[in-house]
Amino acid sequence: MQNHVPKFVFVTGGVVSALGKGLSAASIGALMESRGLKVAFLKLDPYINVDPGTMSPFQHGEVFVTDDGAESDLDLGHYERFTGATMTQGNNCTSGRVYQRVIDRERRGDYLGGTVQVIPHITDEIKQVIFGAAEGADILICEVGGTVGDIESLPHLEAIRQVQFDVGRAHTAYIHLTLVPFIKTAGELKTKPTQHSVKDLRAIGISPDILLCRCEVPLEQALKKKVALFSSVGEDCVFNCADVASIYELPIKLHEEGLDTKLVEILNIWSRAPDLSPWRNIVEVSRNAERTVNIGVIGKYVDLKDAYKSLNEALNHGAIANNAKISLTFIDSETLEHDEASLSCLDALDGVLVPGGFGERGIEGKIAAIGHARRHALPFFGICLGMQTAIIEYARTVAHIAGANSQEFDPSGRAQVVALMEGQKKVTRKGGTMRLGSYPCKLAPDSLAHRLYGTDLVHERHRHRFEVNNVYREALKEAGMVFSGVSPDEGLVEMIELTGHPFFVGCQFHPEFKSKPLAPHPLFAGFIAAALERQASRPQNEPTGAK
Ligand code: GLN
Numbered sequence: 001m002q003n004h005v006p007k008f009v010f011v012t013g014g015v016v017s018a019l020g021k022g023l024s025a026a027s028i029g030a031l032m033e034s035r036g037l038k039v040a041f042l043k044l045d046p047y048i049n050v051d052p053g054t055m056s057p058f059q060h061g062e063v064f065v066t067d068d069g070a071e072s073d074l075d076l077g078h079y080e081r082f083t084g085a086t087m088t089q090g091n092n093c094t095s096g097r098v099y100q101r102v103i104d105r106e107r108r109g110d111y112l113g114g115t116v117q118v119i120p121h122i123t124d125e126i127k128q129v130i131f132g133a134a135e136g137a138d139i140l141i142c143e144v145g146g147t148v149g150d151i152e153s154l155p156h157l158e159a160i161r162q163v164q165f166d167v168g169r170a171h172t173a174y175i176h177l178t179l180v181p182f183i184k185t186a187g188e189l190k191t192k193p194t195q196h197s198v199k200d201l202r203a204i205g206i207s208p209d210i211l212l213c214r215c216e217v218p219l220e221q222a223l224k225k226k227v228a229l230f231s232s233v234g235e236d237c238v239f240n241c242a243d244v245a246s247i248y249e250l251p252i253k254l255h256e257e258g259l260d261t262k263l264v265e266i267l268n269i270w271s272r273a274p275d276l277s278p279w280r281n282i283v284e285v286s287r288n289a290e291r292t293v294n295i296g297v298i299g300k301y302v303d304l305k306d307a308y309k310s311l312n313e314a315l316n317h318g319a320i321a322n323n324a325k326i327s328l329t330f331i332d333s334e335t336l337e338h339d340e341a342s343l344s345c346l347d348a349l350d351g352v353l354v355p356g357g358f359g360e361r362g363i364e365g366k367i368a369a370i371g372h373a374r375r376h377a378l379p380f381f382g383i384c385l386g387m388q389t390a391i392i393e394y395a396r397t398v399a400h401i402a403g404a405n406s407q408e409f410d411p412s413g414r415a416q417v418v419a420l421m422e423g424q425k426k427v428t429r430k431g432g433t434m435r436l437g438s439y440p441c442k443l444a445p446d447s448l449a450h451r452l453y454g455t456d457l458v459h460e461r462h463r464h465r466f467e468v469n470n471v472y473r474e475a476l477k478e479a480g481m482v483f484s485g486v487s488p489d490e491g492l493v494e495m496i497e498l499t500g501h502p503f504f505v506g507c508q509f510h511p512e513f514k515s516k517p518l519a520p521h522p523l524f525a526g527f528i529a530a531a532l533e534r535q536a537s538r539p540q541n542e543p544t545g546a547k
Pocket of ligand 1: 359408464467
C-alpha cells in the first residue's frame with residue numbers, strides 16, 4: 001500500500017434484511033486480503049443492547065465469542081472465517097454501547113455546560129469506534145446493521161457520511177446491498193425497491209459508489225443500466241450478487257463480476273491481482289465430493305439454523321478436510337426423552353454432536369442420546385453443555401453416582417458433578433459475567449485430543465458458567481473417564497474422552513469459533529473422519545442418512 005491512511009469501505013443494506021450483508025462484507029475482505037492488503041472489519045449494530053450476549057439465539061442467532069471475550073454479532077464469525085483478521089471487542093459496536101459511553105461521560109461531568117446530542121456527541125463516538133477499528137489496517141470494511149430507512153440506524157449512517165468529509169473522497173467507498181426481486185407472475189425482475197432504497201440513502205447524504213444487487217437470476221446489462229441511471233453510479237458499478245450453492249463461492253463470484261477491481265480503482269489502491277485458488281479448491285470439494293457424511297445435531301434451537309452458525313460451518317470444514325459433503329439433521333432433544341425407541345432415529349447417523357446451550361429444557365434427551373452413542377460406538381462430539389451432559393451421563397450410568405446432575409438444572413441437588421466455580425458464585429448480573437474468551441488447555445500425552453491437535457498446549461474460546469466439579473473427578477476417572485485436557489494449573493477440566501470408543505470427545509470450550517474453511521479445526525476434522533469410518537464399516541444394505 002502506498003500510504004498509511006486507511007481506506008474505508010462502508011457496506012449498507014436496503015429493501016429487506018437478511019440479504020447476506022455480512023457474507024458480502026466478509027467476501028470483499030477475502031478479495032482485498034488476497035490482493036495483499038491488510039484488512040480490518042467493524043460491525044455497527046443499531047440495537048440498544050450493549051452486546052448480543054444477553055439476547056436469545058432465537059432472536060439474534062449465534063453469539064460469536066472472540067479471543068478477548070467479546071460476546072459479539074455472528075457476522076464477526078464470517079469475517080474471521082473468510083480472512084486472517086482476528087476479531088476483538090473493538091470490532092463490534094452497538095448503539096447501546098455508544099450511548100452507554102456517552103452517558104457515562106456526561107455523568108462524569110465531561111460535557112459540563114453542554115447539551116449532549118445525537119449530532120455531534122453520538123456520531124463522534126461512532127466515528128471514534130470506526131477510526132479505532134481501522135488502526136494499523138490498509139482497509140476497513142465497516143458493515144452497518146439494519147436497513148436504510150430504519151430510525152435506529154440513522155446515527156450510524158450520519159457518522160459514516162461524515163467519515164468521507166473527514167478523510168476525503170479518495171479514501172471511502174460506499175457499497176449498498178439491495179434486493180432486486182423476481183416477480184414470478186410478471187416473469188420480471190423489479191428494480192423499484194432498489195430505486196427507493198438508493199433514494200433514502202441519498203436523502204441522508206450518502207451517494208453509493210457501488211450497488212450490489214441480490215437477485216435470483218442475474219441482472220442483464222439493460223437492467224444494470226437502468227439501476228445505474230437512477231442511482232447516479234456508473235453502469236460498471238452495478239454488480240450481481242447471485243445466490244450461491246456454497247457461501248465460499250461468493251468471493252469467486254464477486255471477483256468474476258469484477259467487484260474487487262472496481263473497488264480498488266475507486267479507492268485508488270495499487271494492489272496485485274488476487275489468487276483465489278484456495279477458495280476454488282474448497283468449492284470444488286463441496287461440489288464434487290463423492291461421500292456424504294450424516295451428522296445429527298441434538299439441541300434446543302433446532303428450528304433456527306442461525307443459532308449454530310459457526311458450528312454448522314465448522315462441521316462443513318471438517319467434511320471438506322475429509323473430502324466429503326455433509327448432511328446435517330437437527331434433532332430436538334425433547335423428542336428423545338420418551339423411551340429407548342425414540343433414540344432409534346440416531347442409528348441411521350454416522351455421528352452425533354451435542355452443542356452448547358443454556359437452561360434445562362431437553363437435557364434428559366441429550367443425556368439419553370449420549371448414552372446411546374457411548375453404548376453403540378457411534379462417534380460423539382460434545383461441546384460445552386454437550387460435554388457437561390456427557391459427564392452427567394457417565395456419572396449416573398458408569399460411575400453410579402446416584403442423582404448426578406448439573407447445578408444449573410438441579411440447584412439443590414446432592415450430586416452436582418457439574419457446578420459453579422468459586423469465583424462465579426456471587427455473580428448475579430447476567431450480562432458479560434461468564435467465563436469468556438480464550439484460555440489455555442494442556443493436553444494429556446497419548447490422548448486422542450493430543451493426537452488430533454498434534455501439540456501439548458492449545459488456546460480455545462469459552463462461554464460458560466459451570467465446570468466439571470473437581471470433587472467428583474477421581475470417581476469419574478476410576479470409572480474410566482479420561483480427562484484429556486485440563487487448564488495449565490490442572491484446576492479445571494477442559495476436555496474429556498473415552499478409550500475403547502471410536503470417537504467420544506467432549507470439550508468445555510467452543511472449538512467451532514476458530515475453525516476456518518482454509519484451516520479446518522482438528523477436532524471437527526477428527527470427528528468427521530471417525531463418522532466416515534463408521535459409515536464405511538456399515539453393512540451395505542443398512543440405511544445411511546437419518547430422516
Ligand atoms: N449452560 C452451561 C454453562 O453455563 C453451558 C454453556 C454453553 O454450552 N455455552 O456452563
